[in-house]
Amino acid sequence: MKVALETNQLIALAMKQIEPHVVAAYPITPSTEVVQEFSxxxxxxxxxxxxxxxxxxxxxxxxxxxxxxxxxxVMTATASQGxxxxxxxxxxxxxxxAPIVTIVANRALSAPINIHGDHADAMGARDTGWLQLWAxxxxxxxxxxxxxxxxxxxxxxxxxxxVNYDGFTTSHAVETVEILEDEQVRSFxxxxxxxKYSLLDTENPASFGVLALQDYxxxxxxxxxxxxxxxxxxxxxxxxxxAKLTGRKYGILEEYRLDDADVVLVxxxxxxxxxxETVDYLRKQGKKVGVxxxxxxxxxxxxxxxxxLGNAKSVxxxxxxxxxxxxSGPLFEEIAxxxxxxxxxxxxxxxxxxxxxxxxxxxxIEHVFDLGFKALEKGNFEPLVSWVGxxx
Amino acid sequence: MLLEIRWHGRAGQGVKxxxxxxxxAAMDTGKYIQAFPEYGAERSGAPIAAFTRIGDEPIRIHYGxxxxxxxxVVDESLIGAMDVTSGLKENGILLVNSNQSxxxxxxxxxxxxxxxxxxxxTQIALDCIGxxxxxxxxxxALIKASGxxxxxxxxxxxxxxxxxxxxxxxxxxNVKALKRGYEEVKIL
Numbered sequence: 001m002k003v004a005l006e007t008n009q010l011i012a013l014a015m016k017q018i019e020p021h022v023v024a025a026y027p028i029t030p031s032t033e034v035v036q037e038f039s040x041x042x043x044x045x046x047x048x049x050x051x052x053x054x055x056x057x058x059x060x061x062x063x064x065x066x067x068x069x070x071x072x073x074v075m076t077a078t079a080s081q082g083x084x085x086x087x088x089x090x091x092x093x094x095x096x097x098a099p100i101v102t103i104v105a106n107r108a109l110s111a112p113i114n115i116h117g118d119h120a121d122a123m124g125a126r127d128t129g130w131l132q133l134w135a136x137x138x139x140x141x142x143x144x145x146x147x148x149x150x151x152x153x154x155x156x157x158x159x160x161x162x163v164n165y166d167g168f169t170t171s172h173a174v175e176t177v178e179i180l181e182d183e184q185v186r187s188f189x190x191x192x193x194x195x196k197y198s199l200l201d202t203e204n205p206a207s208f209g210v211l212a213l214q215d216y217x218x219x220x221x222x223x224x225x226x227x228x229x230x231x232x233x234x235x236x237x238x239x240x241x242x243a244k245l246t247g248r249k250y251g252i253l254e255e256y257r258l259d260d261a262d263v264v265l266v267x268x269x270x271x272x273x274x275x276x277e278t279v280d281y282l283r284k285q286g287k288k289v290g291v292x293x294x295x296x297x298x299x300x301x302x303x304x305x306x307x308x309l310g311n312a313k314s315v316x317x318x319x320x321x322x323x324x325x326x327x328s329g330p331l332f333e334e335i336a337x338x339x340x341x342x343x344x345x346x347x348x349x350x351x352x353x354x355x356x357x358x359x360x361x362x363x364x365i366e367h368v369f370d371l372g373f374k375a376l377e378k379g380n381f382e383p384l385v386s387w388v389g390x391x392x
Numbered sequence: 393m394l395l396e397i398r399w400h401g402r403a404g405q406g407v408k409x410x411x412x413x414x415x416x417a418a419m420d421t422g423k424y425i426q427a428f429p430e431y432g433a434e435r436s437g438a439p440i441a442a443f444t445r446i447g448d449e450p451i452r453i454h455y456g457x458x459x460x461x462x463x464x465v466v467d468e469s470l471i472g473a474m475d476v477t478s479g480l481k482e483n484g485i486l487l488v489n490s491n492q493s494x495x496x497x498x499x500x501x502x503x504x505x506x507x508x509x510x511x512x513x514t515q516i517a518l519d520c521i522g523x524x525x526x527x528x529x530x531x532x533a534l535i536k537a538s539g540x541x542x543x544x545x546x547x548x549x550x551x552x553x554x555x556x557x558x559x560x561x562x563x564x565x566n567v568k569a570l571k572r573g574y575e576e577v578k579i580l
Contacts, residue, residue, distance in 0.1 A: 004416045004425060115431070136452075169454050173428035174412050176419055176450070270454035277452045359455035 001181075004174045007138040007165060011077070011103055012037030014145040016047055017185035020101075021072035021192070024052035024063035026082060030115070031057075032105045032171055034077035057082040061089035061100075068098035068160075069208055070199040073149065073192040077103035079167055083121040084109060087128065093160045094129025095224055096208065097195075099152035100160040102130075103145065106269065106320075107167035108356040116357020117166040119268065119320040122297075123330045129224065131161040131231060132298040134268045136254075138175040141165035143248055144295075146180070149189055150238045156230040158195070162298075166270040168357055180246065188245055228299040235296055252301045254293040255308050257283065261290030263372035264312040264346070266335055268294045271318060271353070271360045278365040289369050294331070302338045309339065312346040314372040316381075320354045328385050347372075349381030353388040364389050394449075395540060396457045399442040400476045401466030403435060406527030409553075410466070411442035413531065417541045417549040418446040426451045439470055446540065462538055465489060466513070466526055477504055487534055487577075489513040489526050494580035509537040511577040520569035521562060528566045532573025543574055 005013065015023070015038050023042075025035040042051040050067075054060045057078050068074040078086065083104055093100055108118035122132060133148055135141040144163050152161040165171060180188075197206040212220050232252060239250040256276050258264060267275050272293035282289050292308050294301075309315055317336075319329020327333065332350035339345045351368050354360040368388060375381040397414065401407035408429040415427035426445040432438060443457045459479040465488045470476055477486060484506040488497060494508040501508070511533035513526035520529070528550065535541055550570060554563045 002419065004412070004419050004427075006412075166454070168431065169428070172431070173426060173454075174415055175426050176424050273452035273454050361455050361458065362453060 001179055003177055003179050005177070006033070006172055006174055007141055008033040008105065008171050009037050010138055010142055010177055010179075011145055012041070013179065014142050014185075015075055015103075016041045017180065017182045018073070018075065018146065018149055018189065019047045019186070020049055020075040022050045022052065022064070022067035022074045023076060024054055024060045024067065024074075025076045026055070026057050026060050026078070027053055030080040030082040030107070031078050032167075034103050034105070038077075057085040058089060061086040061093060064100045065089060065093050065096065065098050066199065068093070068100045069096060069195070071192065071195050073153070074098075074100045075103070075149075076100065079105045080107035080109060080115070080121050084124055087124065090125055090128035090130055090160075092209075095220070097158040098160055099158050101145070101148045101152055102160065102162050104162050104164050105167040105171035106164050114356040115167070117169045117270070117320070118355050118357065119164075120322075120355075122162055122164050123321040125162060126298065126330060129159065130298060131157075131159050132296070133161065133163050134295055134297055135163070135165040135170070136270055136272045136293060138165075138170060138173065139177045139248070140250075141170060142177055142179065143242065143246070143250065146185055146188065147238050147242055147250070150241075151231070151234050153193055154234045154238075155193055157227075157234050159227070159231070164269065169270045178246070178248075184245060188241070231299050232296070232301060232304075250295060252296045252304050253308055254295060256291040256293065258290040258292060258308060258311070260288055261312060262288040262376065263314045263316065263369050264290045264292055264309060265365065265368055265372070266292045266294065266315060266317040266331065268297065268331065269320070271320065271365075274360055274362055275318075275365050278362045278369070281362065282366065282369060287369065287373075289372075300334050300338070305335060305338045306342060309335075309346060314349070314376045315346045316349045316351055316368050316372045318351050318353055318368065320352075320360075322352050322355070332385075347375045347379075347381060349375055350385045351388045352385065358389055360389065394445060394447040394451065395462070396460045397444040397446075397462040397464065397534075397540070398457045398460040399444070399464045399466060400470050400474070401440060401442075401527075402470070403438045403440050404525075405466050406525050407440055407442045407466050410464075410527040410531050411444045413546075413549060413553055414444050414534070414540065415446065416553065417546045420549060421541055421545050423447060424450050430456055439467075439474065460484060462487065462534070462540075464530060464534055466530055471500075477501060480504065480506065482506060485509065485538055487511070487530065487537055489530050491515065494578050498580060507537065507579060509533060509577050509579040511573050513573055516569050516572045516576065520572065521565035529569040529573030532570040532575075533577035536574045536577050537579050543571070546570065
């Protein structure tokens with residue numbers, strides 16, 4: 001069925017279809033309408049979800065953690081400063097292997113105060129151990145929300161997952177979206193798999209939140225680092241099952257006209273769509289350009305990225321966030337690390353664009369491709385990092 | 393084929409609702425759509441813009457409309473305060489909520505050669521729903537001036553959207569306002 005809903009409402013509808021056991025959330029700014037809309041489904045008796053309105057995002061994630069460790073299917077939603085306020089608990093949720101799914105309409109961090117699209121919130125969570133999916137469109141945000149539950153809860157995974165889509169640009173836009181029937185969503189997901197150890201299983205008591213000092217902490221963390229190796233296979237399996245149900249195919253990355261592309265732009269979320277349109281426009285002028293869109297950002301798909309960028313001569317990575325005081329934007333750092341030991345690697349440059357909801361237009365993206373071609377002429381990106389669409 | 397409509401109004405005039413409603417009606421006719429508002433500081437009376445894109449193919453670009461095919465000015469007082477025709481295509485359409493004739497706007501905007509239309513949407517709203525919310529009557533004028541969707545396509549969507557929120561009286565008032573806007577628009 002085709003619907004036209006604001007993406008936040010659409011995601012609340014997806015949550016209604018998923019009908020998690022528990023949603024704990026702080027329901028006002030900086031959160032989004034997702035929680036507000038979902039709480040109406042709860043109030044109207046459309047879902048049997050236990051809705052826990054809490055006094056802060058820190059408490060929201062604490063409540064989600066306990067519920068998840070008891071074996072419940074758990075979701076929450078936040079954005080911006082709200083995700084930042086969860087930061088401490090995000091680490092604990094990931095290391096405790098609690099498969100919570102958190103919806104994030106990616107928005108800027110203060111100061112100055114800003115409510116618009118920006119990736120700083122999710123990038124601030126990139127070292128917490130959470131898995132991350134990113135979405136170009138409302139359709140992808142909907143599809144990723146459903147798939148995230150199945151990925152996170154898979155016994156081979158059992159990590160929490162962020163489902164990202166751009167604040168305002170996507171979250172407050174209406175687009176044509178195909179949705180599933182409630183029953184299709186529920187049968188696709190099935191019951192939440194029982195965890196090996198449950199907080200509420202009094203027959204088999206276990207300790208949670210244990211102490212591990214210099215004697216064992218590092219072994220815990222080494223084991224955790226290893227566990228991410230299973231995730232990509234599960235992401236692909238779930239995508240395949242989802243394609244059978246919907247006809248919509250997802251991968252780890254999306255490669256757009258990369259085969260013979262000399263200059264490739266790497267982007268995430270809504271800017272990837274604008275970039276594809278720009279690629280078609282520039283291709284008509286004979287320019288060999290392409291787009292690599294990252295769908296799975298955590299775990300970072302190093303081998304897939306090496307493979308996708310194998311033929312490129314010049315790669316421009318677009319970051320909608322910045323590492324202040326650091327060498328570049330965060331996505332660039334990761335792409336550069338993925339390619340560091342490759343022989344015949346492309347020239348690599350970084351652009352910072354779209355902070356705080358600044359539009360990223362086709363003209364901006366054309367300019368970014370120009371930077372890629374200029375680097376080819378000069379033999380290097382100079383400077384390494386360029387800010388696009390900014391008054392200086 | 394991609395059609396881009398930019399709306400200018402003030403917060404509280406139903407600009408976002410209109411931008412969405414047009415998109416929804418176009419979706420019902422099989423088109424791909426995208427609609428979104430441009431939010432600034434949220435306060436009643438502040439200038440706001442909204443955007444509607446309607447296409448035969450999935451819409452991939454995601455940013456505010458810079459070169460619209462149609463500009464709808466829901467609040468006449470914005471003209472002069474800002475350049476509402478910025479980027480408007482030469483063969484495009486400018487529709488203004490005004491009790492003035494389109495000839496007056498032709499004189500005011502000598503460099504614009506497209507179609508100019510006016511409708512007294514605020515008066516129609518006052519007559520039909522008793523409140524100065526001009527979004528629906530100007531919608532009637534828009535679909536007449538542009539042919540984006542037909543009145544028959546739009547009316548059921550309007551009824552569907554508004555009956556979820558408003559009384560039957562308000563819904564019927566808006567349907568009447570839609571039709572009056574459609575009939576009373578002056579196009580030059």
